[in-house]
Each structure stands twice: as C-alpha cells, then as structure tokens.
Amino acid sequence: MKTEKLKLTHINNHNIFIPNSVYKPFADKKMNRVKVELNFNNMKLDFYAAIKKDKISGDFKMMISKQKQKELGLSLGDEFEIQLFEDTSKYGVEMPEELEAVLMSDYDAYKIFESFTAGKKRSIIYGVIRYKTSQQKIDKALIMCENLKRGNHEPIKMFKLE
Template identity: 75%
Template sequence: MKTDVFKITHIDKYNIFIPAEIFQPFADQKMNRVKVEISHQQKNIDFYAAIKRDKNSGDFKMMFSKAKQKELNLDLGDEFTIQLFEDTSKYGVDMPEELEAVLMSDYDAYQIFESLTKGKQRSIIYGVLRFKNSQQKIDKSLIMCENLKRGNHEPIKMFKLE
C-alpha cells in the first residue's frame, strides 16, 4: 500500500500535516506507522514515522525533526513532495547490521529483545543508530545485551555498564 507522490507546504516547525483523504486508507487498515520519502531541491530522505490524527483539524500529522528539515534545507513556507508507504519492516525502523549480528550471537538477549514491546525495541535500535562508528555500535550493542540479561530495560541506562 502506498500513496501517490503529493505536495505539502511546510507550515509547522515540528510536524507535517497529511490531509485526511490521503492518509485515510492507511487509517482504515489500522496502520499508524509508515515509511516516508520526502524530496526537496533534489535532496531525498526516507525514514519511518508514526502518524496520528490531529484533534484540531481532523487531518493527520507526524513529527518532523529539525535534523531532517536541515538535511533537506527546508524552511517554513517551502513546498516539498512526499510519498507514504506501508511499513513492512519488522520493527518500524531499519535494524543496524551491528545490532543484528550481536543479537544473533546471543540467543538469550535476542529472546528478551523479541519479548519487548515494539516501542522499546525501536528505542534500543535508535539508541544504537545514534552512534556513527561501526565499532561503537557493536560495543554498545554488547553492553545493551548484558543489561537486557540483567533485567535492566530502562532506555537511559541500557547502553551503560553498571
């Protein structure tokens, strides 16, 4: 399932508003997470996002980070193109290779990770993704696995040795 490519004007510094008629087929299928592709001035990004109904307008909205806006060189009032796709990923975000390899090498940690809610799984994945260096991702993944096995599931402490 996907939308056609459509144009949006950037009117809010924190959110993108999606017209109800565009997102409604996803909402009818109880899908609130999508893969998003945005283009502006020959720059393209794709990411996963949660979309919620805006109580005021009846349209739908998703958070749109300052980092993504900067990456696209997008200012308020600019027009950009967007396309939404059904999220067919397992976790609602792409799993980093380093984390996947560490989890595959530690069955107990993998079992615990799989038992967590989708939101906690995404938090862990995003926590690993914030590290740029591959070795750091591996190191933090190993620490996270040890913390999972110790019963420490708090996102703030997940990547620290105790």
C-alpha cells in the same frame, strides 16, 4: 500500499500534516506507522514515522525532527514532495546490521529484546543507530545485551557499563 507523490507546504516546525483523503486508505487498515520518502531541493530523505490524527483539523500528522529539517534545508513556507509507503519492516524502523548480528549471537538477549513492546524495541534500535561508526554500534549493542541479561532495562542506563 503507497500514496501518490504529494506536494505540501511546510507550515509547522514540528509536524507535517497529511490530508485525510490521502491517508484514509492507511487509516482504514489501522496502520499508524509508515515509511516516508521526502524530497526537497534535489535531496531525498527516507525514514519511518508514526502518524496520528490531528484532533483540530481532522487531518493526519507526523512529527519531523529539527535534524531532518536541517538535513534537507527545509524551512517554514517551503514546498516539498512526500510519498508514504506501507511499513513492512519488522520493527517499524530499519534494524542496523550490527545490532542484528549481536542479537543473533546472543540468544538470551534476543529473547528478552523480543519480549519488549514494539516502542521499546524501536527505542533500543534508535539507541544503537545514533552511533556513527560500525564499531561503536557493535560495542553499544554488546553492552546493551549484557544489561538486558542483568535485568537492566532502563533506557538511560542500557548502553552504559555498570
């Protein structure tokens, strides 16, 4: 399932508003997460996002970070192109191969990870994604697995040695 490519104007520093008529097929299937393809100035950015109904306008909205706006060079008033796709990923975000490999090598940590809510799993995945090098991702995933097995599930401490 996907939308047609849609041209929108960037009118809010924090959100992108999706017209109700465009998002309705997703909403009818109770999908609240999508894969997004955003194009601006010959640059393309793919990411996953949560979509919520805006209580005031009745349209749907998704957050867009300052980092993503900066990466694209997107400013208020700019017109951009967006297309939404059904999120078919297991976790609502791409799993970094380093984290997946570490979890596959540590069954106990994997079982604990899988017992978490979808949002907590995404938080852990984002915690690993933020590191730049593959080795840093592996190191942090190893620390996170040890902390999971020790019962340390606090996000702020999960990637630190104790």
